[in-house]
Amino acid sequence: MIGRNTDDRWGAVSQSLHWLIVVLIVVMAWLGLTMTDLPNTPYKIRIYALHKSIGLTILALAALRLLWRWHAGAPHALPGPRWQHRVATFTHAGLYLLLFAVPISGWVTNSAAGFPLPWFGLVHLPPLVGQDEALHELGEDWHEWLFWALAALSLAHAGAAFWHHLFQRDATLARMLPSRWLHVPASKEPPHA
Ligand code: HEM
Ligand code: HEM
Structure with a gap:
């Protein structure tokens, strides 16, 4: 199937989801870290709504990515010491976990504050918990x-x-990017890159 992962490299679907999520997280970090200090105006409300909508999109993309990973598998690990493979597995699992935990904690915070949650003004998502000021602050x-x-x-x-x-x-790095974007020494290039 087009876009599938092979033994040697990540396919177009995995690559696109990886880099799209990276870009959205950078946008979200910037929005999140600047929006809380904005003066209380309708603009602030719009920025918060945008932050929440993009955050929910990341949550959906993370779920899609995990399903695709389960369906399409992953390329073979490249040669390297066992400790490096262990650290990489641990890091990737942590990243997946946080890709869910960050937006879900935002959703819980929003629910505990009693605010509505319209995704780009289109679909209203239900609260995850009831209104609760202590939980709002903890969230x-x-x-x-x-x-x-x-x-x-x-x-x-x-x-x-x-x-x-x-x-x-x-x-x-080369196998997480389109072929020929990065030069890799011939002896170490994946055979079918
Ligand atoms: C991967 C997705 C997300 C990232 C990277 C992210 C990041 C951030 C950051 C950096 C802040 C500023 C924290 C601070 O300095 O106090 C923030 C605040 C906030 N986020 Fe998110 N967020 C994400 C998803 C969400 C979602 C899905 C929601 C709600 C549905 C949400 C709701 C909020 C709210 C309400 C605040 C303001 C909290 C306050 O006023 O202190 N976030 N977010
Ligand atoms: C928000 C930032 C990022 C997140 C959440 C993230 C998340 C992930 C995750 C979960 C994987 C594991 C894929 C799997 O096994 O299914 C992965 C793989 C990978 N990421 Fe990222 N990533 C981020 C940023 C970056 C950046 C900035 C780079 C490069 C400069 C990068 C390069 C790679 C590469 C090369 C792989 C493949 C590793 C391998 O084949 O073993 N990532 N990423």
């Missing part, structure tokens, strides 16, 4: 800390991808 803290955990793990993960490309000189 805000958790949402923020989970976001910082996601930011830290993503940075470490991106650093590892560049380290593989620049110093290990293997195809880790």
Whole structure:
């Protein structure tokens, strides 16, 4: 099937979902970190609504991505020490977990505050919990800390991808990008890239 993962590289579907989610998270970090200090105007309400709608989109994309991963599998691990594979597996599992935990904590916070949740003004999503001021405050803290955990793990993960490309000189990063975007030394190139 077009876009499927092969033994050597991530297919177009996995690549597109990976990079789309990365771009949306960067947009969300910027929106989230700037919106809370805005003066109370209708503009602030619109920015909050946009933040929530994009956040729910990320939640749906993360679910789609996990389903696709389960359906299409993953390329073979590249040669490397066992500890590196373990760290990568642990990091990827943590990233998946946070891709769900960050938006869900936002959803819980919004529900506990008693605010409505229209996705881009189109579909009204139900509250996950009842109105509760203590839970609202706890949710805000958790949402923020989970976001910082996601930011830290993503940075470490991106650093590892560049380290593989620049110093290990293997195809880790190249196979998450369209073929021929990145040059990999011939001996280490995946056979069917
Ligand atoms: C991956 C998705 C998301 C990311 C990366 C993200 C990120 C952030 C960040 C960085 C902040 C600022 C935290 C602070 O400094 O206090 C924030 C605040 C907030 N987010 Fe999200 N968010 C996401 C999804 C959501 C969703 C789905 C909702 C609701 C349905 C939501 C609701 C909120 C609310 C209500 C606040 C304001 C909390 C306050 O006033 O202190 N977020 N978010
Ligand atoms: C918000 C930021 C990011 C998140 C949440 C994220 C998440 C993930 C996840 C969950 C995987 C595992 C895929 C799987 O096994 O199903 C993955 C793989 C990968 N990511 Fe990211 N990623 C982010 C940013 C980046 C950046 C900035 C880079 C590169 C500069 C990058 C490069 C890669 C590469 C090369 C792989 C494939 C690793 C392999 O084949 O073993 N990621 N990413």
